[in-house]
Amino acid sequence: MYLLGIDLGTSSIKVSVIEAATQRIVSSVQYPEVEAEISSPQVGWAEQNPETWWKNTKNAIKKSQEKRNYDPKDIQAIGIAYQMHGLVVLDAQGEVLRPSIIWCDSRAVEYGDKAFSTLGKDFCLEHHLNSPGNFTAAKLAWVKENEPAVYEKIDKVMLPGEYLAYKLSGALSTSISALSEGIFWDFVENKLSTSVLKYFGFPRSFFPDIQDVFSVHGELRSDVAAELGLRSGIPIAYKSGDQPNNAFSLNVLEPGEVAATAGTSGVIYGVSDALVHDPESRVNTFAHVNYTPDQVRTGTLLCINGTGILYSWAKKLLGNSISYQDMNASSAAISAGAEGLRVLPFGNGAERIFHNRTIGAHFENLDLNRHHKGHFLKGITEGIAFSFRYGLDIMRENGMNASKVKAGHANLFLSEVFQRDFVEATGLEVELYDNDGSVGAALGAGLGSGAFASAKEAFLGVKKIKTISPQGGYEDIYENWKEILTTKLNK
The missing domain is CATH 3.30.420.40 (ATPase, nucleotide binding domain)
Incomplete structure (x- = not known):
């Protein structure tokens, strides 16, 4: 079956x-x-x-x-x-x-x-x-x-x-x-x-x-x-x-569990057993898939519109002959900080974390004599990772204090460069699984049709690929990135 x-x-x-x-x-x-x-x-x-x-x-x-x-x-x-x-x-x-x-x-x-x-x-x-x-x-x-x-x-x-x-x-x-x-x-x-x-x-x-x-x-x-x-x-x-x-x-269904995804947009999603909300509405709370009025399960969602879409835009800009594997290899050769190049990835409409403001994508400190394709791409992956950190700090203000996050081995999380940038920027350990949204939909169909008696049974065969732990070293780079962002927001 x-x-x-x-x-x-x-x-x-x-x-x-x-x-x-x-x-x-x-x-x-x-x-x-x-x-x-x-x-x-x-x-x-x-x-x-x-x-x-x-x-x-x-x-x-x-x-x-x-x-x-x-x-x-x-x-x-x-x-x-x-x-x-x-x-x-x-x-x-x-x-x-x-x-x-x-x-x-x-x-x-x-x-x-x-x-x-x-x-x-x-x-x-x-x-x-x-x-x-x-x-x-x-x-x-x-x-x-x-x-x-x-x-x-x-x-x-x-x-x-x-x-x-x-x-x-x-x-x-x-x-x-x-x-x-x-x-x-x-x-x-x-x-x-x-x-x-x-x-x-x-x-x-x-x-x-x-x-x-x-x-x-x-x-x-x-x-x-x-x-x-x-x-x-x-x-x-x-x-x-x-x-x-x-x-x-x-299998993120219970209070305290957290998931992340980095497709066209980027999301961190944490489950709670309370009707929680951000007083400033920068992150959002919705009914989770297993929510009922008698058993509250809500999902607090940090969404950043401009994440993976920036990486795909860069691919189009560089030409059809370059692959994502080529892009990842180029950025992997660049050290943390991209020699000062900073990227704000917010070029995909109004961002909820900025109170629905549209600030656009920006490349800062671009040096035409030093920076080449690898710096351009490394700056992008770091900028996306830093945007996750910025949003994660908002979620921490609202009581979500996870030490690890689960993610599917898909989209930007296919890139070892982005995996490392995300872990170092957020300080969160990441568990990667061989799963994506379409597999989740299939598992959900099994649960909804009775093919699985419980969620536990539905996930018996789901395997973890690896765990990535932070090593430190990105905090000063992030603070510099955040200063640039703050300047843009205050204009």
């Missing part, structure tokens, strides 16, 4: 198939091979077409079958992970009304800020654990005011993964975890937030029925099954935002 996991990322769709009995990965692919484009019709905007996600998902599933490592008819359940906070709107016929306004789009900041002020800071933080900020509710408010013809046609509002589940099954559902990431869930009232809906003027009918994350969210349509060579009626048994899912994929 096999389980199929789909990870709808910003740069690509990843699909993994695992053997349920052993958790062995039998296929893992991504589509397309190159990073998918983000459309930016105006400064600060970021959009992608949901129909392209669907097309790429089907191509990724077909690609996973090419080596014939498994019989597609033996897949028993499907799980979905997806980029968080995106807005997808459908009409009554189930057709997409406009491109998705994705997580790094900054256009709705003023709508969230106004709601935060009007509803009240204390009320929002107590009931929603966050400011409405730039999340899904604020994005929908932007559509309501700026595209009234589109808004009038809306029948259902959903997140990216809910759209994929709908295309696979024809069924619509949401979860407490999903609603909380859109700032639609009231943690005090334990229900869809009537305050947010009333303030923005959104009808309850926009939102699908609420189900557990680990439950059947629909069954594979016969026409889709025929197109993909799968068995009709396979349950879609798990659906989660990418960061709660990344934590789940690393």
